[in-house]
Amino acid sequence: MDRLKILLVEDNTLTALDLQEILEEAGHTVTAVARTFNEALKAVKTQPPDMALVDITLDGSTENGIETAREMLLVHRMPIIYLTADSDHGTFQAAKETMPAAYLLKPFRADELKLQIELAYHYFQLNQLVDTPSAAHLFLPVDKGYEKIALRDVLYLKADGAYVKIFLTTREQPYHISMNLRHLAQYFSASNFFRLSRSLLLNLDYLERLERNYLYIVGHKTAIPIPAASRKELMKRLTVVRTK
Missing domain, CATH: 3.40.50.2300 (Response regulator)
Structure with a gap:
């Protein structure tokens, strides 16, 4: 054993x-x-x-x-x-x-x-x-079937009531999955995914800009607030060149 x-x-x-x-x-x-x-x-x-x-x-x-x-x-x-x-x-x-x-x-x-x-x-x-072999992909429940996506293409996941919106680099509109984020998040356990808050899970590979209280994702102009409780852990996951 x-x-x-x-x-x-x-x-x-x-x-x-x-x-x-x-x-x-x-x-x-x-x-x-x-x-x-x-x-x-x-x-x-x-x-x-x-x-x-x-x-x-x-x-x-x-x-x-x-x-x-x-x-x-x-x-x-x-x-x-x-x-x-x-x-x-x-x-x-x-x-x-x-x-x-x-x-x-x-x-x-x-x-x-x-x-x-x-x-x-x-x-x-x-x-x-x-x-x-298939860890780089998922099959999402879409339109009474299952649609394949590549994890590398996922920008972020956002809770929206009883649904989760999944934003991808390859689609203009997000997928709407009838599932709670806590359950769905277990399929995004790779090190590049970070749970910023109860309602948001980010792919850090697409983090474009970081400010004191906000961050920006590639292709999205809207700033995303950084919860105070998550900032310390987020900074540990990033390689940041600090000024003296």
């Missing part, structure tokens, strides 16, 4: 300690134990793991485990295993949108967890190999 780097997103200290013991006995390394949404995102950026085990209920956090997993996947693609005491159907359906590798109900058995981890990572690696 592969020795994996695993992030724990768990707000209960005793449960986190039990999980860490199980994982380390199996030969894995726990990269961090995050109790909240912010701690989880920081951990993913600091030391990207091979996998994350995520508790859905995170007391004291601004977001629950499902929201946390969504945002982590925008930063780093990896398999997610949910650990929860919540068997509610609505919670399960919400979790499914993030396409987890497994959904385990507490209390779980240590042997079961070890097997699910091994299976999850095995299938993740297989999918990586299968997806590689």
